[in-house]
Amino acid sequence: MDHDEATAMFSAYCDQQLGAVERAALDEHLKTCLVCRRELQRFQQTVESVGRLHPMSAPPDFVAGVRDRIHKRSHGRFFRPGQRGRMPFEVVSLVTLGVVLAVYLVVQLLHPQLRLP
């Protein structure tokens, strides 16, 4: 393996995407190649330094800002009136099924002689 072949594997090495054979070949090369060892170290430091950038947070009024834009552009018609607090259909279905099942089980417990036709 030469320097170029080794360098081409650095990204996959950092992301742990190298296969066992390729990994062993690179490790073998690194044992004897000081230049590639140093370059790999710098490559890893580069990747790590990007990953450690301070995570920027959206400004505090961000959500309100987006909502205002949508209201303004749609002249207040984007959101369906009366949607606030409305339960989605899927939730209503699940809750109804749960209630029916619970009633059925209670009836079965209290009157075991009753059976569905």
Added chain:
Amino acid sequence: MSVSERLLLSRLQARDEEAFEEMVGLYQNKIYNLVYRMMGNAGEAEEVAQEVFVTVFKSIDSFRGDSKLSTWLYRIATNHCKNRLKYLGRRSYKATGELDEAVERELQDTQTTSSMRPHIDGPEAVLEGLELERTVQAGIAELDEEHRTLVLLRDVEDLSYDEIAKVTGLELGTVKSRLHRARLQLKEFLARWLK
């Protein structure tokens, strides 16, 4: 897509305002952070990030849930950044990597807890951490828009190669090779900082 995401999506498609606020609240920092790093400017970042969520609501009916909601959001965000950078490029704008004053203040305040903080304590360490932050941001700004996107999606947002391919529409092999080239370019830029 998880069950909770599907429920959220159905509420969004029903134009439920509460669901909208929930979704923006969930993803605002991820999208803002990505857009800030792409644009290199807090004012532009806020403008573009807000437009990302406006687009989400314009297009919510066409989203079928074939991918994760976050993947779709990242795709919209990177497209918005690309278009905005192209527009600004025609007006000689360039992401310089200079940190805004407000951002510098936020960084100084958080240096004591930031993972970017060097291991040595004291004002020198804080300055060194700030300088490194500036340098890395400047290095990212030097990358072309596509390379910048790949580095940020992988090394900041921690997306897998597969997810990056879905966000960018690139082939998996192309993602790998271009990401590698981008990191090599960044390594050269950061050379004086790397021991």
